[in-house]
Amino acid sequence: QSALTQPASVSGSPGQSITISCTGTSSDVGAYNFVSWYQQHPGKAPKLMIYDVSNRPSGVSNRFSGSKSDSTASLTISGLQAEDEADYYCNSYTSTSTWVFGGGTKLTVL
Amino acid sequence: EVQLVESGGGLIQPGGSLRLSCAASGFTVSSNYMSWVRQAPAKGLEWVSVIYSGGGTYYAGSVRGRSTISRDDSKNTLYLQLNSLGAEDTAVYYCARAVTGTFYFDSWGQGTLVTVSS
Numbered sequence: 768q769s770a771l772t773q774p775a776s777v778s779g780s781p782g783q784s785i786t787i788s789c790t791g792t793s794s795d796v797g798a799y800n801f802v803s804w805y806q807q808h809p810g811k812a813p814k815l816m817i818y819d820v821s822n823r824p825s826g827v828s829n830r831f832s833g834s835k836s837d838s839t840a841s842l843t844i845s846g847l848q849a850e851d852e853a854d855y856y857c858n859s860y861t862s863t864s865t866w867v868f869g870g871g872t873k874l875t876v877l
Numbered sequence: 878e879v880q881l882v883e884s885g886g887g888l889i890q891p892g893g894s895l896r897l898s899c900a901a902s903g904f905t906v907s908s909n910y911m912s913w914v915r916q917a918p919a920k921g922l923e924w925v926s927v928i929y930s931g932g933g934t935y936y937a938g939s940v941r942g943r944s945t946i947s948r949d950d951s952k953n954t955l956y957l958q959l960n961s962l963g964a965e966d967t968a969v970y971y972c973a974r975a976v977t978g979t980f981y982f983d984s985w986g987q988g989t990l991v992t993v994s995s
């Protein structure tokens with residue numbers, strides 16, 4: 768199972784919006800609405816930010832939103848804040864009953 | 878409160894074996910889908926293995942054939958046995974929970990570092 772494809776880095780200024788894409792195949796992202804997104808700060812464990820494509824867990828800011836079209840999912844962060852600077856990973860359940868992560872995207876808040 | 882605590886990492890010689898543990902509290906391991914996820918230094922997350930609540934097990938290609946995921950219901954603990962270790966297995970290993978019927982990881986441990994080196 769090959770890793771999902773994410774841009775290596777994105778950046779934005781405080782208050783702006785950014786979008787991170789996550790491209791998979793018809794065996795993972797395109798097969799199910801089981802795409803999730805994780806935020807990871809240096810030295811910390813990942814934190815769930817979005818599940819089932821577009822749902823936010825309790826406690827996650829509504830500045831985070833997710834969507835999907837065919838085999839590409841996206842995470843949008845609006846109203847960028849300094850604390851959003853982190854690595855972001857997409858993840859999808861697959862047709863072989865396994866999971867696959869994206870390569871990760873480093874978000875820099877300028 | 879849901880809590881996951883990994884242990885068992887350390888410095889291992891190439892070709893060696895290790896068993897990682899993940900002690901859970903606040904929920905029942907056997908009633909959930911429990912996974913191992915690893916992260917090599919300065920690299921991304923890699924899903925490694927899962928044991929489903931029904932007992933089925935699956936592995937990533939990178940560890941298939943030389944790893945075994947298991948659980949001890951009496952200890953509410955998840956394990957990962959890794960054999961024939963190589964430098965490519967050097968990573969922080971996290972255990973993560975997906976509630977049965979869901980396919981996202983809502984709880985993570987703090988990770989345990991495995992370093993494979995002579």
